[in-house]
Amino acid sequence: MPVTFDTATIAGTALWAIAFYLGCSPLADRTITTFEGWLGAGSPAASLLSIVPFLLVGGLAYYGLTISLGGSWAVSLGVISAIGCGVYELGRRDGQASE
Template sequence: MPVDFDTATIAGSALWAIAFYWGFSPLSDRLISALEGWLGADSPAASLLSVVPFLGFGGLTHYGLTLSLGGSWAVSLGVISAIGCGVYELGRRDGQASE
């Protein structure tokens, strides 16, 4: 079965990737640090490459939800997850700043 890359697939995958990136931000920070060790300090490529695994997981999540619940549910849950993880990340950073 070929994969259809329409705008809903791209948007849903990107929303899930953002949600995972914010939800697992300590992991993404460690990944950026590891990539900076390989590519050089303060390398913008490290920050860009750190997004790739989250795009992969986001695409797989969107694809799985599309198969099980349908495309509109996959995008809707991606929006809800991105908002929820964004609020979590803001609270996490505020908690770190107050320590």
């Protein structure tokens, strides 16, 4: 079965990657720090490369949901997850700021 990269696949993978990136922001920060150690402090490439693991996990989540529920559900759940993780991240940062 060949893998096709249509707009729904790209959108679904990106939405799930954003959800995982926001939902696991301490892990994302450690990933950026690791890449900065390899590439140099303050490197913009470190920030760009730090999203790659989340894109891979997001692609797997999208692919698994597409197989089990269908493509439209995978994108819809990606939107819901991205919004939910964004709200969670805002609350987490607000809680850290008030401590």
